[in-house]
Amino acid sequence: MNLLLFLASAIIIFLVAALYSLKRQIKYILLQIKEMNEGESNKYLSISLINNDIIELAAEFNRKIESEEELRRNVIDHETRLKESIANISHDFRTPLTSIIGYIQLLEKSEIDEFQRRNLNIISKKSYELKNLVDVFFELAVLESNETDLSFNRINIGNLISDIILENIQMLEKANLNLEFNIPDNSCFICADEKMFRRIMQNLISNAVKYSTKDVKISLVKKDSIQIKIKNSIGLTEDINTERIFERFYMEDKSRSKKGTGLGLAIVKLLTEKMDGTIMAESENGYLEIVIEFKAIS
Template structure:
């Protein structure tokens, strides 16, 4: 009898030890899966376990992970090829479009009958719209493949903004928009890429003028901690339909009923460019007014 009890005790101890070991190894599998899914580790799961069923399970999980990695690699490769194709097509379309715009502008300036002039102006307006679309697709495809890096230089953003608004006066006039501008009396210098900053301003102003119901307010200020804050605001139609959390997503156009002029790419390009410039952009709606605020982190004062 005592011998049977002893055997049972030994078996109980062995089973308890095996249970503890198996539980620890299950915990190890769980930890390894978490590390792989959160990309803390690229290693496959350890399949050396005391229990053959656990080894089989770990092996099957590794097979799933391997399949996912292969599928992800193919998707990424396809995306890169697609972006390169978009960049190439957009680049190829620029040259003939530039020629078309030049000839249309010359035709507009010639002696035309009123109905002829109206048709030329319509073709010219749509051609410029096409140019805007091509530029956005080209910029986005290059930016997302990280082929463009900033060429840093010290820029007087106060003067740049004044010149930029003067150059874009026809844009405001054509839409019958009267901008309200507030700029500091002293010069504000930032360390940026000039062409990237130009593109950011162009996209923001074009977006504001396109969707405003009345006016556009533009301001440049200095934050207490010494950063340049550029803000552009405008009243919008149906502000309750505008999801500011998605405003900088690709292809988001706000109210679909008023999106015929937009691809939803302009503001996504703004965000990508600002990230490259180590800046930031955010949006908010107060009442019926949309506010877009750009912060440039690196600031030098004159």
């Protein structure tokens, strides 16, 4: 009897130990899966328990992980090749376009009748529109290729924005827009690439001029961070889709009557994030406000 009791106790202890070990292993596998889902790990599942069912379960997971990893690599490779192709095609387009525009300029200087000049003006306008589109495609492809070198410097953001506005004042006046510009009395500094920041502001001002119906407000707000706000009237009774406004090729004006490319704000978002900034948009009561935020430095 004592022997049977001892054997039963030993079996119970063994089963409890095996169950405890199995539970620990399951928790360990679950922890690894959670880390994968949260992007904290891309390793295969590892196990230490000698159990055929658990081993087979982990093996199936690992096969799935390997399959998804291969798919991810293929997608990245495809996107890389696509971006390179767009950059190459855009570059190849630029050379003949430059020649075409050059010949158009020569024809404009020649003696032609009014009918020919009117047609030539149309050709010239469409050629420049195509050139602008090709240039934007090329710029976006280069920026997304991560081949752009950044040169970060301490920048007085208030002074820089003032200069950029002065450079664009004629464009704003030509569009008959009311400009309101507000900056703090104290100097505000950020660490950024000046060339890229100029491109951001140029795109935002051009976008405001292109789509604004009456007024544009540019303001600089200094809190824990530096916020640059560009607000303009858009002449729409309904709010625009701000969740998609920074997508490539997205245009709220489906008729494309404004002759935009749908890439200007996508470039703004890309440049902002490359300089560790954030960007958001709000639409309310016929106004669109875009807010860019950078870390303030002393």
